Amino acid sequence: MTREEIDRLKAQIEELKCKTAKEVEEARIRFLGKKGELTRLFEEFRLIDKEQKKEFGKVLNELKQSATAKIEELKEMAQGAAEALMPKEDLTMPGDPYELGSRHPVSIVRQEIVDIFRKFGYDVAEGPEIEDDYHVFEALNFPPNHPARDMQDTFFISSGHLNPLLLRTHTSSVQVRAMEKMDLPIRVICPGRVFRNEAISARAHCIFHQVEGLYIDEGVTFADLKQSILLFAREMFGPETEIRMRPSYFPFTEPSAEVDVSCNICHGKGCNICKGTGWLEIMGCGMVDPNVLEASGIDSKKYTGFAFGMGLERIAMLKWRVNDLRHYFENDMRFLQEFDTAIEV
Numbered sequence: 001m002t003r004e005e006i007d008r009l010k011a012q013i014e015e016l017k018c019k020t021a022k023e024v025e026e027a028r029i030r031f032l033g034k035k036g037e038l039t040r041l042f043e044e045f046r047l048i049d050k051e052q053k054k055e056f057g058k059v060l061n062e063l064k065q066s067a068t069a070k071i072e073e074l075k076e077m078a079q080g081a082a083e084a085l086m087p088k089e090d091l092t093m094p095g096d097p098y099e100l101g102s103r104h105p106v107s108i109v110r111q112e113i114v115d116i117f118r119k120f121g122y123d124v125a126e127g128p129e130i131e132d133d134y135h136v137f138e139a140l141n142f143p144p145n146h147p148a149r150d151m152q153d154t155f156f157i158s159s160g161h162l163n164p165l166l167l168r169t170h171t172s173s174v175q176v177r178a179m180e181k182m183d184l185p186i187r188v189i190c191p192g193r194v195f196r197n198e199a200i201s202a203r204a205h206c207i208f209h210q211v212e213g214l215y216i217d218e219g220v221t222f223a224d225l226k227q228s229i230l231l232f233a234r235e236m237f238g239p240e241t242e243i244r245m246r247p248s249y250f251p252f253t254e255p256s257a258e259v260d261v262s263c264n265i266c267h268g269k270g271c272n273i274c275k276g277t278g279w280l281e282i283m284g285c286g287m288v289d290p291n292v293l294e295a296s297g298i299d300s301k302k303y304t305g306f307a308f309g310m311g312l313e314r315i316a317m318l319k320w321r322v323n324d325l326r327h328y329f330e331n332d333m334r335f336l337q338e339f340d341t342a343i344e345v
């Protein structure tokens with residue numbers, strides 16, 4: 001053993017750098033292990049003569065101490081680095097239960113209707129809830145003194161001028177906006193919220209939802225309307241469903257009809273849902289009045305079209321036999337949880 005050899009080892013130990021606990025352990029074995037460098041020096045130390053023992057004893061002991069301290073220090077550093085990389089959370093803890101919501105029945109029905117008409121090639125259009133008299137009434141051929149314009153039905157926002165602002169009373173207003181904006185042929189459905197100045201009861205509410213449909217092209221006939229509604233009704237209420245049309249009146253369609261579907265509960269036999277008739281009313285419809293086409297700049301000699309409109313709460317009522325309109329707006333969890341189509345997250 002020489003002094004140089006000891007100094008070289010000392011320098012090596014002082015400059016040691018380890019990143020991981022494994023590297024530290026390797027260094028410990030290399031210097032302090034049973035077959036390590038220091039152990040070898042201590043074995044050599046036993047064989048040297050007394051004079052030399054004096055010189056080397058102290059140096060060797062110091063080297064062992066500093067080597068042990070260095071390895072200890074490196075071990076702590078490697079452990080600290082590993083801990084810093086560890087996530088702070090306890091990953092073995094059970095997760096918080098995530099409560100799934102469910103869709104509102106009106107949203108479910110709206111989505112079903114949109115999906116059905118999308119398959120038929122319809123686009124979805126939307127319009128403003130705050131509308132003007134022109135788009136809700138005038139362009140739809142409502143005579144100036146029509147009762148629907150009366151304060152009884154309509155929430156007016158401004159009055160006293162020619163085209164007052166109001167909350168739309170039906171989504172037929174979006175028809176007008178579609179005719180103004182879109183290129184022909186037009187095939188749209190317009191879902192949306194509507195407002196009427198009604199006393200709230202089981203059968204009436206001041207807010208509800210409608211879906212309006214409009215199809216305009218060359219050569220569209222009442223037969224197209226009837227077939228479209230039949231196909232829709234069968235998709236919506238089941239393949240056995242029949243429809244019937246009763247003559248009706250709307251200012252914006254001529255001829256106009258109301259559509260009933262065969263009662264999907266008693267299948268026509270008569271029950272308390274259909275009040276013994278075997279039929280349930282679902283919508284109004286008709287051929288777009290030429291005045292309505294012309295008001296929006298469409299040539300009524302060349303183009304014809306049909307329109308229809310239905311109430312979403314009513315369709316949902318028929319589907320799930322809900323007997324009180326107010327349930328839809330009260331957000332009672334017991335009611336909302338009845339509709340088990342959980343939202344996927």
Ligand code: DAH
Binds near residue numbers: 250
């Ligand atoms: N807008 C009508 C209402 O609110 C519903 C309606 C009837 C829409 C006939 C139409 C239609 O497009 O052709 O009662």
